[in-house]
Amino acid sequence: MPRHTHLDPRAIVLLLICCVMWGLNQVAVKAAMSEMGPLWQAGLRSLVAAGLVALWAKWRGIALFQRDGTLRGGLLAGALFGLEFACIFIGLQYTSASRMVVFIYLSPFVVALGMPFISASERLAPRQIAGLVMAFSAVAWAFSEGFHQAEASRPLQWLGDSLGVLAALLWGGTTLAIRGSRLSSASAEKTLLYQLGISGLGLSLAALWVGEPLPAEWSLRLSGLFFFQAVIVSFASYLLWFWMIRHYPATRLASFTLATPLFGLLAGAALLDEAISPRLGLALLALAVGVALVNRKPEPAPNEEEAGGSRGVAPTGAATGKPGDR
Template identity: 35%
Template sequence: MSEKRPVDAAGAVALIGVAALLAFNQVVIKVTGGGFGPIFQAGLRSTLGAAFLLVWMRAFRIPMSLPAPARTGALLVGLFFSVEFMMLFIALDLTSVSRVSILFYSMPVWLALAGHMLLPGERLTGRRMVGLVLAMAGVALAFSDRQSGAPSLVGDLLSIAGAMCWAGIALTVRVTPLSETRPETQLLSQLAISAPVLLVASVFFGEYFREPTALHWGGLFFQSIAIVCLAFLLWFRLLATYQANGVASFSFLSPVLAVLFGWILLGEQIGPAIWGALGLVAAGIYLINRR
């Protein structure tokens, strides 16, 4: 197995591109929500994403089956994935992209805390502890600001709950045999489990359609193809090529770009507290991930 190399110029450009796509996706979810109920939208996205991923895997002859020891882990991450996006899509339906992004991308905080308590090799170093404190201060500042970005207490809480579920996925993969399977197979299991879970859950959570137009359908297909498949697959390829700590250190860009996109494209009103919270969370994420 070849040794992974540090992130070079080409890798940095690709990582910035992936971060921008993931950030822009928050705006797309918000806009697409004008045509679909939030949970129904999430269920459709998982369904279409699974279909496109199946075609991709068949075209490149990537194994689709999971070994028996990995199936329990796959079920857990599929359920975490379902709840994560249920929380995220409802939160984006209730409040602004800027607020949701800052709180949702606090995921490394919860993963670092869980890893410190549960994984012997993930103890918090001095630098990571500083990052944790900064990011937590940013979350607290964003949560306390009730003026900027259409604040919603329920939306804020759901954003944090979604971040915790996201951390649960990463932790489950690390501690189960699922970590030994291909990333594409892991992603397929999450989509295949979340699609029926979310579609069934949508029965109990309001409307399915909100008079969708071509814009809303386009946003749904953009999420399913450009994000669920291509962006995630590119991220996996970058992780396979470059050192993991270098790749992870670019994750601070996603909340920064998401807030900027919400401000520029949606005209969201962002007060000084939200900008301050964004700076704290971004700095904290960088320090937590940079080894």
């Protein structure tokens, strides 16, 4: 399938499904922490999902272990992926799922800032730079609340918020590593297996190293929460995400994921009774506006409009969907 230059209806539907799943995921992680430590949660779910990816690829006849020059990019993406989830799972011990999901989705800012260094066609215009400043200011404003208005039950909320911001930087870095390496032409299954395998092994070893205990028994509640994290999110939704990164513009995909914090905020309030402060809600709105400005399609230049002409001939570089267009 060739790379698209815009998000078509199929991509929008798939992204909405992913955003709902990712918004619920932080709630599932937070809820499972009463029965299972953060490092074991993150490590085991990645290992289970890696096994499912390997079985899926075998069933579909997709080769995963041939030499194709992706090892260096795969190791980097896997390390970033593992560190990202270590930050998320540990950070959720100190801050709410609602706050965490907002800070994680600073990642579109990272992608928008870094993509011009990978693809010259995605250089930032003044309007886009203004959007970046707005997005960054919104997150900084929400972040300061953790220092001045932290709940008595969460004296280290600022630490959880900090880990959420770091996770966003790592997620954005993972996307850039994929697009800037040979992984950009690898199958979604191979891209995901690198990240799940490396992160699963690293996080499980970290859990053993710090002495984090495994649950003595798996309740029905814990089993359901773990199934959702490992199968629905880590396997199915991430497979969709990496397939879309390969076939659609990374900055547009990343900006669309700003729908996720909305679902996360609603899920945290409905399922965990977490309060949503006015500052956090306004920060989310400003973040969405800022990143939308970054990724807004620029107006065509007058000479490009004339080149298209009334005959309907597409100008050079138009969205024909062919790989050479990028």
